[in-house]
Amino acid sequence: MARRKKISMQDIADQLEISKNAVSLALTNKKGVSDELRSRIIHTAKEMGYGPYAISENGNSNILVLVPERIMSYQDNDHFQFYHDMIWGLEKSIRSKGFNAVIAPVDRESEQRLQLPRLFMDISYRGVILFGITRPEYARLVWEQDVRLVMMDSYYRDLPCPVVTSANMEGAYEAVSYLIKCGHEEIGFIGPVNLTTSHEERWLGYWKAMQSGRLKIRAEHCLTSSEGYDDTAEEISSFLSGLSELPSAFFCGNDRIAYILTELLHERNIAVPEDVSIAGYDDLHYDSSSGVHMTTMRVEKERMCDAAATLLLSLDEPSREAIRWSVAPSLIVRQSVQSSTDKGAEAGKRAKQVERQ
Incomplete structure (x- = not known):
């Protein structure tokens, strides 16, 4: 034929x-x-059967991947690379299983107006993967459609459906446990717990590790709330200015936060890791002016993408079950963490005063 x-x-x-x-x-x-x-x-x-409009012999061959457009053009190029890898990793995984990955960006206006992409109506598809953080109202709009749906990387507890994420709590527990193993006892946390489930779970992993190590969490060393993603540097700078004394280490909810913190400390003549150790999450390849290479939890992006495609294709019909697939991250040790006993650093760290700008 x-x-x-x-x-x-x-x-x-x-x-x-x-x-x-x-x-x-x-x-x-x-x-x-x-x-x-x-x-x-x-x-x-x-009529001509172009790309996602083609009808395959096996029925619906398309999988829609909804992505907030803002993360496809993120202001931090290094953070953009993380999302870029995930988006095209999804496409690769979907195509390897014999299906078409149709990337459907959701612009800010559509997200605000709760408008679905035209592709929802224009083509047939087997299911939808919602990747990244959207407004809860927009996530609900997608969830309310009568389609097979998998949420990836972020999810909403009041919208039960299949989800694939990094094992955030376990990963944070491992990162903070490593800081404790290196002799750090006063460990701060920075992450927008109020904005995403991933940061919420990483906060829980931090809390669990501190409890296991019988260490006290000092509220003044923790920044857990944020107004949004565009003012991170200003919020962390204000947080640092309000501190009278630094902890010996910080665990940050992602590497973007970790590198911003590193640069702000550097501006205050506080060295990483000599004065303060920092661990992050995601394994971003960030071009930092400080020259520090971050100890982090590497998100296993390829495995997450393959899990999301596999989970979606396993669904025979739309699911309202809170199925959860978590992919374990890997601890990557780099130079941003130093043993608290090295060079007698512990005493110096305890006494180090934050220089206000």
Whole structure:
């Protein structure tokens, strides 16, 4: 049997006698074409069987991957790379299982207005993976659709459905236990527990490790609330300015926070790890002016992506069960943590005063 020709955007453009760029704008839901032309392009794509509009012999061959557009163009390039790896890791895992991964960005306006991407209505699909943090109201909108759904990396406890995450509590427990093993007794925590379940779980892992080590958690050494993701540096700077004495170590809810903390301490002439040790989470390759390489918990991104695709394809129908698959992270020891006994550092750390700007 002759293999069916794969339809390209150029084929659609030739059929309609328009530019390939116009086809691309329409099929990716970008501005630049009229609603009437967009409708014609989508109709032609369906007729010709282009990409996600094609009908496979096995039925629905598409899996929608919903991603908040803001994390695809994150202001921190190094943090963006983490999300980029996860998004395309999902595509690779889905395609390896014989399905099409259809990435559907959710822009800020659509998220605010609670509007689903056009692809929800324009194509057929087997299920949806919601990746990343969205407004709870938007996550509920997706959850309320009668579709197979898996949430990945973040989730909402009042929206029971299958979820794939890093083993956040266990990973944080391991990281803080490592700090304790290195002799640190006063360990602070920085992470927006109020914003995401992942930071909430990492806070619990921190708490559990401190309890296991019979160590006291000092509230003044912990920053657990944030107004959002755009003011992290300002919030941490204000937190540091309010401290009269530093702990000997910090565990941070992610590496972005850890590196921001490192740079702010560096500006105050406080050295990492000589004066303060820091451990993070995620294993971001961050271009820090401090030159410090972070001890961290590496999120096993490929395994998480494969687990999300596998879990979704295992569903025969939409599920309202709180199925949870957690993928264990790996401790990566680098130079940002130093034993508290090295060079008699402990006494110096206890007495170190935070320099106010």
